[in-house]
Amino acid sequence: MRKVSLLVSTGNLGDNIIEEGSFYEGVKRDIDFFGADAGTADAGPTFLGADMPHNPYEWERHDLEIMLVESRKKKVPMIVGSCSTTGTDRGVNLYADIIRTVAKERKMEPFTMALIYSQIPMDTLRSRVRSGGTEVLGAAFPLTDEVLDNTTNVTASMGIEQIVHALAKGADVIIAGRSCDDTLLAAYPVFKGFDRGVSLHMGKAAECASLVCWPQKVKESIIGTVYDDCFTIEPMHPDQQATPHSVAAHSMYERTNPFVQALPGGILDMHESVYEAQTDRICRVTGSRFVPSPDGSYKVKLEGAGEAGHRVYHLVGVRDTRAIAHMDQILADTRKKVSQIIGAHRDGLYELLFHVYGANAVMQEIEPVKQTLSHEVAVVIEVISKDVELATSVAKCAKFRFFYMSYPGQMNSSGGSVALLTDEPLFPKNKAYRWTVDHLLTLSDPLDPEIFRYTFETVSGK
Amino acid sequence: MKTKNICDLARTIRSKNAGSFMITLEIIFADRGVYERVKKSGAVTQQAIADAYSLPAERIEDFMFFDPGMGIKANIRRRIPSGGPGETDVYGCQQYAPLFALEVPWDD
Numbered sequence: 001m002r003k004v005s006l007l008v009s010t011g012n013l014g015d016n017i018i019e020e021g022s023f024y025e026g027v028k029r030d031i032d033f034f035g036a037d038a039g040t041a042d043a044g045p046t047f048l049g050a051d052m053p054h055n056p057y058e059w060e061r062h063d064l065e066i067m068l069v070e071s072r073k074k075k076v077p078m079i080v081g082s083c084s085t086t087g088t089d090r091g092v093n094l095y096a097d098i099i100r101t102v103a104k105e106r107k108m109e110p111f112t113m114a115l116i117y118s119q120i121p122m123d124t125l126r127s128r129v130r131s132g133g134t135e136v137l138g139a140a141f142p143l144t145d146e147v148l149d150n151t152t153n154v155t156a157s158m159g160i161e162q163i164v165h166a167l168a169k170g171a172d173v174i175i176a177g178r179s180c181d182d183t184l185l186a187a188y189p190v191f192k193g194f195d196r197g198v199s200l201h202m203g204k205a206a207e208c209a210s211l212v213c214w215p216q217k218v219k220e221s222i223i224g225t226v227y228d229d230c231f232t233i234e235p236m237h238p239d240q241q242a243t244p245h246s247v248a249a250h251s252m253y254e255r256t257n258p259f260v261q262a263l264p265g266g267i268l269d270m271h272e273s274v275y276e277a278q279t280d281r282i283c284r285v286t287g288s289r290f291v292p293s294p295d296g297s298y299k300v301k302l303e304g305a306g307e308a309g310h311r312v313y314h315l316v317g318v319r320d321t322r323a324i325a326h327m328d329q330i331l332a333d334t335r336k337k338v339s340q341i342i343g344a345h346r347d348g349l350y351e352l353l354f355h356v357y358g359a360n361a362v363m364q365e366i367e368p369v370k371q372t373l374s375h376e377v378a379v380v381i382e383v384i385s386k387d388v389e390l391a392t393s394v395a396k397c398a399k400f401r402f403f404y405m406s407y408p409g410q411m412n413s414s415g416g417s418v419a420l421l422t423d424e425p426l427f428p429k430n431k432a433y434r435w436t437v438d439h440l441l442t443l444s445d446p447l448d449p450e451i452f453r454y455t456f457e458t459v460s461g462k
Numbered sequence: 463m464k465t466k467n468i469c470d471l472a473r474t475i476r477s478k479n480a481g482s483f484m485i486t487l488e489i490i491f492a493d494r495g496v497y498e499r500v501k502k503s504g505a506v507t508q509q510a511i512a513d514a515y516s517l518p519a520e521r522i523e524d525f526m527f528f529d530p531g532m533g534i535k536a537n538i539r540r541r542i543p544s545g546g547p548g549e550t551d552v553y554g555c556q557q558y559a560p561l562f563a564l565e566v567p568w569d570d
Contacts, residue, residue: 041544042479042552043545045543045545045546140539244530248528248530249531250531251530252528253478254486256480258526258528258531258535351548353547362551366515368515368560432547433546434545434547435482435543
């Protein structure tokens, strides 16, 4: 029976290191390719907005090195996508350099490395938006000039076709920009002629490595194997099992809908998927189907973030239960007074936020508990502004006015109402960023050279 | 009628980002019989989850039972996208606690 097997060891390359025990257990098996996605938007918008790494270099290098060494020993492809969390051009270049460095240090035989860039220049995006090529996805707003002006970096998430193109050109190692994690892992089986639906569901099940198995462990290796009419998941850690329940439940993880997954060119339909135990440790899945877009369209997801401004904090504590009982009024009074002092004409130049830990900071407007029972609360005063001096003044003003607040039933005298954690305001190292683009871009050609750009090179340690 | 609390019936109750603009809520069961009984009870609905959060029902989107995973799922759209100014749960992973209020009729 023909098959293709994938060793996947991490759902997020570089955000911690791959566990080596189960990795080398997997390496003993008959593996046809190594794959890993390094991306996540979960980490927040700062890393894309500022185009900076989320992970320590040594963790990224650790994972890339063990994958490269073992994939070259076996002479099988290694496919890595969404480099350095965000998949920007910087991320692709960083990983490419690690591959070149390791190859040299290890004196490796020559191999072909493909780099696939998927960051979109802002001018290209503007012209695509003007010609009507974009539509909303997760974001509830259209890509207006104002949104684009407040966006610094945008990537397109590639699907199967872009990876297959690199494989067809003979790439041994593929270092890709932003990618859909399931298509990244499905591309090689599809390239080898296996069914798209089966391959995609394998990719989806395997994309977080050992998280698809129970008991849950992170950074342990699993093997996903695609056959003509089914796929299987098998953990390499001896204590784990891939059960029909664990694999099905993983379809829910971080998704709004466990039955349908949209991807460039169509959907993965899992309504008819059947999860069965092949052994007590191996789960087999049949019935998953790829359904091409009814209109034949090919749409890729755009992800973009931009700068919101400088961020300045004061962290203050309140232990007075009579003050806690009137917190809403105190915050409203403080806000009003800050506006008066800073000047109402500057209200639009900053955002002043109060996060009341101990009351509703974590859930905010969806918090059903309206009155805290806590005997103390922490109020995080957060100010965002393009002008760091203004942000600092507003934070200091809010802290000062808070200190002199008054409320019904007050027992202390003015000037004793908050416990300051630090005498000075707190300044994070980086500015604040926000997600600005979560949209679809329609492509007439999946290999659109303005969106996906390729380089091929021979890497040799000799 | 006696009830059982959802925490005594489910294996996992969690929330997580589903993209940067949505939070997905999940209740997962370990036992097929318990899952089916909860599903049939009619106690866990879009409205019941909305009540647990004191939100209007339309804020609880895509409510569904997912039989293969023995799970119940629903989504809440974020007021502010993850990680931006004013947003306080970057991973969306601490938004499930109100689900602990769900009670299921259970006579034995």
